[in-house]
Amino acid sequence: MPLLPTTLADQAEATAGDPLRVLVVGAGMAGLTTAQLLRGAGLHPILLDRLADESHPGYMLALMPMVDPVLTELDAWAHYRERSIGLTHYRARTHTGRVLRTDSMAEVLHRFGDYRGIERGELVETLSHAGAPVSLATTVTDLREQAHAVEVTCRQGETSSTLTVDVVVVADGIGSRTRDLVPGGRETTGTDTGWGGWVVWAPEDDQGQLAEELWGTGFFLGIYPVLGRRGVFLGGPGAATAAGPEAFVAEARSRLRTIDPRVARGLQAVTDDPDPYYWALKDARAPRWTTRRTVLLGDAAAGFLPTAGIGAGMAMESAWVLATMLRSLLPTAEPGLATDGTTTGSTRAGRVAAGQLAAALARYEREQRPRVETAQDTSRSLARWMFSQSTVLAVLRDLAFRVLSVQSAIAPITRLLADPPDPGHLTAAASVARDG
Template identity: 50%
Template sequence: MTIRTIPLDDQDDAARHDDLRILVVGAGVAGLAAAQLLRADGHHPILVERRAPEADDGYMVALMPLADGPIADLGVREEYLARSVALDRFRFRAHSGRSLRTDGLEDVIGRYGDYRGLTRGTLLEVLAGGDAAVTHRTTVTGLDEDPDGLTAILESDGATRTLRVDAAVIADGIGSRTRDLLSGAAPLDRVETGWGGWVVWTPADADSGLGEELWGDDFFVGTYPVPGALGAFVGGPEEETGRRPAAFTDVVRRRLGTVPPRIEDALQAVATAEDPFFWPLADVRAAWWTTRRTVLLGDAAAGFLPTAGIGAGMALESAWVLASHLRDATPETIGEALAAYESAQRPRVETAQDTSRSLARLMFRRGRALATGRDLLLRVLSIATALRPIVRLLADRPALPVRPR
C-alpha cells in the first residue's frame, strides 16, 4: 500500500485532459478516500496536503459499517480486514473503576456489517490501495470562483502556483484554512466541551475485541483495540489537564477505588510519555457545505467529537456518496451535483454529530454526585440505547449504484 509524494506539475499534467478537473485539498481520511474513489472512476483529481508525509500511526480509529461501501468500492476489503481487529464487546466502568456492564456488539452494530479497529496511519495505507499520488507541503492560499470555473492559488514547497479547475473538494480538517477562503465563508456552530486529554499506546491484552470506557469523577479513560496494541485516551476538564500529565494521572489514581490493569497501563503510558499528543475535545458544524464549485467534506464540514466513535466512518461514507454524485457530472452540471450531494448526506452527518454531542453532555459532567447518578443510569442504559440514532443510520444506508469495474 503506497502513498506516493509527487510534484504538483505531475498531477496537473495527468488531469489536463479530464472532462472534469477536480482539486482535493487534504489527504486525510475523507480527502484521500474521495480522491481514490474518483480515480477509480477514471478521473485524475489533484490531491494536495499541507503536511509532510506522515511518519507515525496517528490515533486509533473504530470504523462502523458505514465504511463498508467505500472499502468495497475501492477493492481493499481483504487488506482492511487483515490490518484491523473485529470489535465485538464494549465495557462501561463506574467512576470508582469497577465494571458496570459489558455489552455485545454483534446484534447492535455487527448485524449491519464490519466493525473494526485500526490505526489512522494504517487506514490511510489501506485506502491508498496500490498507489495514491499526493503533493505534500502544499497549501491553498486563494480561491476565486466564477461562472466558468475555479482559480486556486497554491503555495507548494515555497513556490506559488495557479491552477484552473472545475471544482474543489475541501477536506483539510476541523480547523480548515481553505474553508475560510470561501466567499462568505460558512458560519460555524462550535461545541467547546471544556475537556481534553492525551492519546497514547499501550500493549495489547487477551481481549482484542473489547473496547472499554471509564466515565469518572472529573476524568475519563478509554481503551480501544487495534492490531497488536490498545489505543488509550486519558482526559478531563481543561483546568485539570492543564497539569503535567504525570500529575493528572496521580489525581485519577487517587479518585479510583479500583485501578483495573488496562486503566493502569493507560495512566502509566500518559505519565511516562515524552510528549503525548493532546486532543482538545471540541467540534464544529458548517452552516452550509457547498457553493457552485466547492464542497466541504469530512471534518471541514462537520468535525466530530469522538464520543460516539463514528466520525471516521461517516467521513468515509460521505466521500463515497460525493464520488457517486460526481461520477457523471460535467463542468456545466457540477453545481447541481454538489447541491444534490449536500441534500442527501448532510442530514445523516448531522444526526450522527447530534448523537456525539448528546453523549458528550452525559460523559463530560463534573462532581461525585453526578458521577454516582450516571453510574446508576449506565446500569440500565445499554449501548444499543445510547447509539439508537446511529443504529438507524446503519439500517438505512445510502443505496448507491454499483461502480463500474
C-alpha cells in the first residue's frame, strides 16, 4: 500500500490515546521515515503534506548505506531492491569531455553496504509499503508551544482546525514554512553557489550501474542510473542558464572536444524535455533544531547541495535516530500492530513527561547535528571544485583527478559510515529517567 489519503480528523482521533502524540509536517523522506518508524512502535503519528495529491515530485536519488537501519526496521529491503539499482562505478571526465578515470564504488563502500540509485517516487513507495495515512493539501498556519502540549492550527483549503499534540516534527523541506512558526523563529544561513540547472530523464543505456560526471568550464553534467532509465543534471551559472536549455546545451557542446554517445544522449535529453525541472543550487542550515516540543528534521534543519549525493541518506538516518529516541520514551509494554496497521492489545496509559521529551530532543540535536553538518560541509567543499568558470582551475582539477580517486573525494563521508550513530547509548539515559 502507498500513501493513504486520510482526513485530518481521523488522524487526530487515532492519535488521541497515544502516550506520545506526534505531528509530522512533510511527507518527504525525513517525515515519512519518522512516521513509519513510529507506527512500528504502535503510535499513530499525524502526517501532513502540502501537496494536493499522491504524485511524487523529484527525480533521482543516490542512497548511501546509512539508510540500512531504516530499511531493516521497516521490513522494506525487498521493496528497495526491486525499485533501485546498485551504483557500482563512478566515472570522471576531463573538462573537455574525455574519460579521465573510472573507480569502483563497491570497493570504496563494500564494508558498509550498497550504494544504490532510486527514483524519489519509488523510495516513497518503498517507505510506505505497509500503508502510510497522510492528510494532503494541508499546511500549518500557527504553532503555539505550551508547557504540556503544542496547539497547532492547520489549514486545508478554506477550512482551519486545531490539533493538540505533544511534539511537532518539522520536515517540510529546505523552504519550510513551518520552521518560521517555531517559537523563537529559525532564520537559516546557507551557501548559494550562484549555479542552477535542469534535471531530466534519459533512456536506459548499456552502461547500467555506472554514474558519471563531467566538471566542465562553466557547466556541469551528471548522469545517474536508476532502475530502467538515467537521471541527467546539466547546470551552470545562473546568468548562463537564464538563456534556456537549448542555448545552454549548445554552449556546453561548444566547450567539449569529446562527445561520446552517452554524453550526447544526456545533453539531448535536456533539450528534448518540454518542461525540464530547474534546480537552483543552494543549501540551508538552521541555527538551532529543537525546542522543548519541536524539532527540525531533514532539509528543514539542513538542506544539502546535491554534490556529495548524501542529503536524502542523512535525512533518513536522522529520522531513524530521532524515532529511536522518541520510542525510548514509551512505556515498555507496547501493543502490537495488526496487518491493517491498527493497534492490538491493551491501550497504554499516561503521557510521556514533558521533561523527558525535552531532554530527548536536546540529546538528539547534540548527537546528530555534528554528523549532518559534517556531511553538509563535504557537499559545500565539493561544490567549490565542481562549479567553476575558470579554465585554469579546470585543468588543475583534471590533473588532481589523475591521482585522487573518488575514495579521496568522499573520505569525510566514509568516516561517517565507519562511525554510525548509536541511539542505544542515548536511549539508555531516557530509559533510566523514564523508569526512575
